[in-house]
Each structure stands twice: as structure tokens, then as C-alpha cells.
Amino acid sequence: MSASATRQEGWSKAPAIVDYGEGELLEVSMGPHHPSTHGVFRMDVTLQGEQITKLKPVFGYLHRNHEKLGEGQSYLASMPYTDRLDYICSLTNNWAYALAVEKLVGQEVPERAEYLRVIVGELTRVQNHALSVGFLIQDMGASGTPLMYAFKEREKILDLFESLTGSRMMCNYMRFGGCRVDATPAWLDEVRRVVAGLPKFADEFERLLCTNEILMARTQGVGVLPAELAMSAGVTGPMLRASGVNYDIRKVDHYGIYDRFDFKVPLGSHGDVYDRFMIRLLELRESIKILEQALRDIPDGPVMDPKAKIRNFRPKPGEAYGRIEAPKGELGFYLISDGSGNPYRYRVRPPSFVNLTVLEDMCLGHNVADVVLILGSVDIVLGEVDR
């Protein structure tokens, strides 16, 4: 099913701001305690009637200066802290950090560890996309049912994470030069069983949602993000691809072993909430394809480079910027080493923080009720926005 096959006619025009004349402007503070804001997030909204004329996002309620904490401890000690950035996708956070440090010291990763990283990374993407779509529908007013469909599938994946890493959400799985523990054959069989059930879930989910009349009416033509603005504002991930820009870091950087897998990059053409929703469902299907290939090809071997340095880990002076395609967009880590055991500078480039830059541009002229949907389609996690 493609995004354009299910499009209704006449919905694809963003409304212009109607001037109500001498009417009063109303300032509303949406949040920080609001169920639609996915955490502690506030939007200072100026309204003219029902329409948004100004919107300023306000955040930092969860700020704990993660970057300063990273400067005060050793490289490895930051690994469990990265779990807490985007707490939905801890394994991709681990991966991005491990990749940046491996770039900094020039560390190689064994074959089997690369496959394990792809498997857990794509499982993370599947559960993130299912969950964000579920929450989007929840924001729309469809309480419960679609979200519970997503949660049911996510629960199976979290069980897999727990049996591999010991923790459902705070996995702390990757190390510089490999992974912490090896997967047993029984675990891989269990993953194969779960992955075999995923296409059925995707079919069911698409049948339930994609042609739903209310969903189409509420999302098509809402929150349009033009491709030029998306590029200039550094928007990444499914949001950028929904605007029709073909930029997937898995394809661009070929990090890890992604050039070995056959998968496509779904692109939207309208850049509205509906396209973002569809792109996530289509990407979920591509992730299933990658998972099937990785589970078929995974070789035997070590999961840690035996030459990797663990104790007294002191990178030579220098710097590195490493990035991966996290489920929410480009997640990058920038590290400066001064030759000591702690990083001199430890910077996280969080995808949802940068994606929020265009929130106001997408909301202008829409009704208050649509702001909730537009924010839901950005897919933010406050753990990484505030850091």
C-alpha cells in the first residue's frame, strides 16, 4: 500500500490565516502537564479565534545537563546514560555512541557484533514506529485500541531485549568494539518467530488505520512541511522523507553493514501528518525485510574485538562526529579527546530537538486541535530534547 493510493481529494490544501478583524488574541499555554505533549513540554500558543497565529515551544523541564555529566566520567560510564536520552530506543542510542567512540579511536567491530547491532537496531525501529503511530492515533481521539495493538507487538520485542541484555528498556548493550553479550541460538530462533509474526501485525494495523475516513480527514493536508524548509531546518528521519527528500543515513553513510541488505527508502510527496504516519508504517515493513536478511545471514564468531581496549581506555587527542539513522532521525555524537580517560567534550545531537525547530511553521493557520496531531507526528521524546 502506498501513501498516495489512499488519499482523499480536496484535503491537501493548508488553510490560510483568516483575519477576524478586530477580534482579540488569546494566549494559551498548552502544557507542561498535558496528555498530548508526550512528556513535560509546553507550547505558548497565540490564538485568533480557533487559529494559531504564533507558537513558541518551551522545554527544558527534564534538563539534567547530560553533556556535562558525560565530561565528568569515563567514556564507558556514559554508555548507560545514553539509554536515558531517547528512552523508547535505548539500543540505537548505544549504537550511535559506540560508533562515535569507535571513530575516535579507529576501532573495528567483528562481523557477528555488526549483525547483532543491526538486529537489535531494526527491532528498536519497529517498536518505535508502531508506538509513535499508536500514540498519534491516540492523540486523535481513538482511545486505546490502535495503541494497544502497537503495545502488544512492542511487548514481544521488549521481552526479546530483556532476555538478551537483561533489561527491557535500559539495555546498555553495546561496547566500543562490539556488544556486551552474545546471543544464544535459542534467542535468535525466538527473534525469527517474532519477526515472522510482524508482517501480519503490519497488515492488520494498515487495514485498521490507513483508509479510516476520520483519520484521513483529520491528517491529510494538515501540518504541511515543504521540502526546502525541511532541508534548511535540518529535519531528519521519517519527517524529512515524508516531505519527499531522499536522505536515509543507512543508505548515505553505509555505516555498519547496511550496504549488504536489500531495502527501500519510502518517500512521501505531500509532507503532511498523513504522509508522516504512512512513512512510519512503510519503514516498519522495510525494517522487517532487513531483519529477515540479517537473521538469515548472521555468522558465528566473537562479539567483541579481542584487541579492543577496555581498561585504561584513553583515546589519543583528536575529535570525531559519528551519526546513525535512529528511528526519530539523525542521532549524532561529537567527542573531543584530550588524551585523558574522560572526554573533553561530549555532545549529543538529538533528532527530535532539531525536528522541533519547524513546529511553529507547520502549525500556523491550523486549529488548536490540529497542533496536538502535528506534535504527535513529529514524534518527540523529552528525554533527548531536554537532555
Place this chain on the structure above:
Amino acid sequence: MKTVEEIKAAIEAAVPGAGVEIVQNPGPAAQHSLLLQPEHAVDVAKFLRDDAELALTFLSNVTGVDWPDKEITEKVKVTKMVTKTVDGVEQQVEETVEEPRKRVEPGYLEVVYHLYSMTKKHGPVVLRMRTKNRTDAVELPSMTPVWRSAEFQEREIFDLFGVVFTGHPDLRRILMWEGFKDHPMRRDYVEPDDYDYEPTAHDAVLAKATAHQARIAEQKGAGQ
């Protein structure tokens, strides 16, 4: 993708007097960077974005780095007259001795930009800019008019490092609250004395508690 040297040459051809320097990265990542002069930075940025071959349309990451004043102790060879007893006679003899000398290298705040191209799919090109010092001359030109993605990230650097971006449309604190005074990501930032009582204080908490009690006693002493 062009090398840093080629990009430097292209910038200098397009923006006369840009004065770009290459900062080598000695690490294995070998992501060398270009140090821009703040006066020409916006012109250079526009060139990098609009040039057909480079087309660096995507500003991915903006970071601040704090480099505090460095006190360097080095040995300097000094020639001076020394009174010495040679063969039982006191004489003035010229001698070269090594003397330690302290020198303060002024610190600065640095802003690092990581650029990629979404159309050509290459990168990163790393740009750097440095302020004159860390106290009063902390202005740098904003890149937000060139790349929108700098908007929130530059606000974050303003908030946490205290770099003032001229030309930024909406320069306010973003993560800390309004009215907060200091810049927490600076290396000489001192945490406020917000000690809470803990019955079994130990290690760092004990040190914090002791300092807190000392400060209270000092204030009481000054009050009397």
C-alpha cells in the same frame, strides 16, 4: 567530495580575504576542520550552501566548546651575570641558565558546525569559529539566516556557554529558565550551594555538606 585543502581554496577564490585556516584533527577519524574569521563567516556559509559542487544544504550539528585560559609553564634560557668564585677570586661571570616562566594563554569559546549535503550525499565539512575571549568579547555571527537548523542549537549554546550570536532572530535561553545567571557548560562553572540535608552523608555529599556548613558559619560570623 573535495578535500579540506580544496574547499579552502574554493572559499578563498569566492570570498576574497576570507582568511580560512585549516585545523588538523590528529585522531584516526581525520575530520579536519576550517577555522573561519567571524567577519566573513556568513559570506563563506552562503557560498558553501549555494555552491553547485559543494551544495552543503544540511547543517547537522552545532556545538559549543569551552577552552579556558591555560597557564603554561615553560623553561626559558636566560643569559645573566652571576657572581662566582673562580680560583679563589670573586668574579662576575656570564652564564646561561634555564628559568621556569609562567605564561597565560588566553582562552576562548569555540562553536563547531557540522555540514552535510542532502543532494550530493557527502560530508561532513566541519567549520569552527572562535570568540576573542571568554568574558566580554563573546559575539559571533549567527548562521540561522543561512541554515534554519541552527536556530535552536545556537540558542542552546547561548544558554549553556554564553556565546552571543549576532543576527539570531530569537536569542533566549532554551533549556535553563529565564532569569538564570550563569552558563552551566563552561568548565569553570560552580554549582550553586543548594545542599539538602542528608542523614548519612558520605564522599562527595559529605564534602558538599561540610562546605555548606562552613559557608553558613561564615555568614553568621559576618552578621554579628
